[in-house]
Amino acid sequence: MMRSLLAGLVLGLFVGSAQAAINVVAYYRLGDADIGAANALPGAAQTLPSVGNQPLDRFGSPVYSNEGPPRGAVSRLSMRFDGSTARYAGPVLTTATNNVGIEAWVRSNGRTANNATIAYNGNTGSSGFGLFRIGPNWAFLLGGVVLGGTSPVTTDWTHLAFVRDNGVGTLYVNGTPAATTNAAPNPAAGNFLVGGNPLVATEWFDGLIDEVRLFTFNPGEFQVSDLNLGPQPPPVAVPSLQPGVLIVLALALGLIGLLAVPRR
Numbered sequence: 001m002m003r004s005l006l007a008g009l010v011l012g013l014f015v016g017s018a019q020a021a022i023n024v025v026a027y028y029r030l031g032d033a034d035i036g037a038a039n040a041l042p043g044a045a046q047t048l049p050s051v052g053n054q055p056l057d058r059f060g061s062p063v064y065s066n067e068g069p070p071r072g073a074v075s076r077l078s079m080r081f082d083g084s085t086a087r088y089a090g091p092v093l094t095t096a097t098n099n100v101g102i103e104a105w106v107r108s109n110g111r112t113a114n115n116a117t118i119a120y121n122g123n124t125g126s127s128g129f130g131l132f133r134i135g136p137n138w139a140f141l142l143g144g145v146v147l148g149g150t151s152p153v154t155t156d157w158t159h160l161a162f163v164r165d166n167g168v169g170t171l172y173v174n175g176t177p178a179a180t181t182n183a184a185p186n187p188a189a190g191n192f193l194v195g196g197n198p199l200v201a202t203e204w205f206d207g208l209i210d211e212v213r214l215f216t217f218n219p220g221e222f223q224v225s226d227l228n229l230g231p232q233p234p235p236v237a238v239p240s241l242q243p244g245v246l247i248v249l250a251l252a253l254g255l256i257g258l259l260a261v262p263r264r
Contacts, residue, residue: 021221022101026052026093028194028212031064031077039066043079047088051213054093054192060085062195065208069105069157071230072211079195083111083206087196092128093121093214095187100216102130103161103172103227104194107208108153112136116205117197118160119212122188124197129169129185131160133205138178140171142185151178157208159229165222175229 026049031037033048043062046055061082068075081087094100104119115134122128126144133139139149140162151173161172164185171179194212197203211228 021223022215022217022226024051024213024215026054026192026214028056028088029073029075029077030079030088030194030210030212032075034064034077037064037077039064039077043086043088047079052093054090056088056090056192056194059087059089059198060196062086062088067107067208069107069159069210069230071157072105072159072228073230075105075210078105078107078208078210080208081195081205083109083116083204085196085204087117087198087204088194089191089198091192092188092190093192094216095189096216097129097185097187098164098167099219099222100129100214101161101163101165101222101227102212102214103159104131104212105157105159105210105228106131106138106205107157108133108155108205109207110153110155111206112153114202115139115200117193117195117203118205118209119214120193120197121214122185123190124193124199124203127186127190128188129162129164130193131162132203138171138173140169140179140181142169142181142183143188145185146181146183148181149179155207159227161227163222165217166219172224172227175224175227 029050033050034044041064048055063080064077065080068078118131120130124143128143132141137149138151141147159174169181170177195205
């Protein structure tokens with residue numbers, strides 16, 4: 001009875017500490033919520049949200065892939081974008097300009113020419129905010145205000161997030177701050193975009209995108225742990241045994257060995 005009570009208490013503490021402070025406005029898993037989606041098939045005419053009620057319309061030829069990010073939510077599928085015409089789009093998801101964030105898992109094919117839209121809420125030329133690739137670097141964009149980022153693009157799965165908290169915008173790369181700005185975005189108007197930008201002919205992403213989320217939060221309540229980073233493997237602890245403990249352990253092993261010897 002006491003053991004059950006202790007286990008329940010520990011579980012309750014864990015669940016309580018795991019509750020996120022963010023409000024997820026929309027969550028696009030790019031395949032996992034789409035009926036009939038499977039590896040190598042064309043993306044659905046509309047990709048459905050797992051959170052929220054706004055589907056995104058398909059343009060061009062995005063394709064489902066069974067290559068999912070190594071961390072974050074368990075993902076059965078991601079979406080492959082061709083770097084030329086493939087994208088998904090819908091109405092803007094929020095007009096909030098503060099205490100708001102956007103995140104995605106991405107895997108580049110290695111292209112570094114031009115710029116590329118990853119996930120964007122608004123008009124890239126005049127409003128809103130989102131995630132970009134600027135040449136060889138992961139970046140953020142506040143439409144018509146500022147474009148910045150200094151984290152080199154790799155061909156590994158990478159988690160990107162842009163969070164504006166109490167007037168400070170931060171680009172996170174795999175949960176680590178990579179760039180900041182005090183500039184404020186203009187309220188979003190236009191579209192929510194994934195994988196491409198209809199306003200600029202060259203801003204198309206070439207690679208995989210998955211687990212796109214847009215969220216808001218109360219001032220001062222955001223923590224990096226709220227991002228969809230997923231658990232990291234725990235470090236392997238190497239015990240440090242004192243001489244006395246080693247002696248007891250050796251005696252115990254010897255006794256086990258004696259008891260295991262069959263008797264006649």
